[in-house]
Amino acid sequence: MSRTRIKICGLTRPEDVRAAVAAGADAIGFVFYPPSPRHVDFERAAALAALLPPFVTAVGLFVNAEEAFVRAAVQRVALQLLQFHGDEDEVQCARYGLPWIKAARVRPGVDLVEFSASHPGARGILLDAFVDGYGGGGKVFDWSLIPDGLDRPLVLSGGLDPDNVSAAVRRVRPWAVDVSSGVESAKGIKDARLITAFIAGVRNADG
Numbered sequence: 044m045s046r047t048r049i050k051i052c053g054l055t056r057p058e059d060v061r062a063a064v065a066a067g068a069d070a071i072g073f074v075f076y077p078p079s080p081r082h083v084d085f086e087r088a089a090a091l092a093a094l095l096p097p098f099v100t101a102v103g104l105f106v107n108a109e110e111a112f113v114r115a116a117v118q119r120v121a122l123q124l125l126q127f128h129g130d131e132d133e134v135q136c137a138r139y140g141l142p143w144i145k146a147a148r149v150r151p152g153v154d155l156v157e158f159s160a161s162h163p164g165a166r167g168i169l170l171d172a173f174v175d176g177y178g179g180g181g182k183v184f185d186w187s188l189i190p191d192g193l194d195r196p197l198v199l200s201g202g203l204d205p206d207n208v209s210a211a212v213r214r215v216r217p218w219a220v221d222v223s224s225g226v227e228s229a230k231g232i233k234d235a236r237l238i239t240a241f242i243a244g245v246r247n248a249d250g
């Protein structure tokens with residue numbers, strides 16, 4: 044039996060962090076991308092990250108951020124993993140001394156094998172739908188575009204929710220899933236019941 048890891052992204056409130064941890068999330072994501080409605084400043088993210096118990100990973104999400112901005116986030120927030128969700132190259136991702144994953148925005152024609160090869164230091168490749176605004180769009184992409192045998196742990200995201208996540212896990216068998224929109228009552232406001240249902244959906248598919 045596999046245990047698909049689960050990241051809940053875009054948390055902005057202490058009660059949402061507590062709900063995600065209580066429901067069994069493996070990782071919590073903080074969005075450091077000012078245009079996002081889920082954006083948090085360093086002070087808030089530090090306070091939220093401080094609520095995490097051992098073995099729940101604090102992930103910082105960035106989109107084409109300046110080096111100094113990422114360094115400030117790493118210094119001020121207890122992040123354990125960086126998620127680069129823009130057009131960052133290998134060098135731009137690898138310079139912070141923390142493990143990192145890289146998001147690919149999937150649409151027909153994208154070569155995910157080449158994408159993975161061009162980010163050799165990434166601990167995993169996150170697959171998201173191609174949307175305006177780089178991510179968090181609640182849009183599912185065509186999972187048949189995922190090639191067999193990617194050489195890295197695969198994090199599936201893009202429009203996952205409690206209703207489709209079991210099918211997604213059964214079909215793709217990713218290392219992990221990542222969700223934002225699908226467990227919200229409004230942008231940046233998580234719904235504890237949806238988080239619980241989402242995690243139950245993953246566990247149901249894990250068998």
Ligand SMILES: O=C(O)c1ccccc1N[C@@H]1O[C@H](COP(=O)(O)O)[C@@H](O)[C@H]1O
Pocket residue numbers: 052053072074076079080081104106128169171176177178179180181182200201202203221222223224225
């Ligand atoms: O959550 C955001 O606002 C966001 C902004 C910019 C880039 C990525 C963002 N979130 C990530 O997008 C995917 C898909 O999210 P959704 O479940 O479809 O809403 C996910 O990996 C989030 O971490």
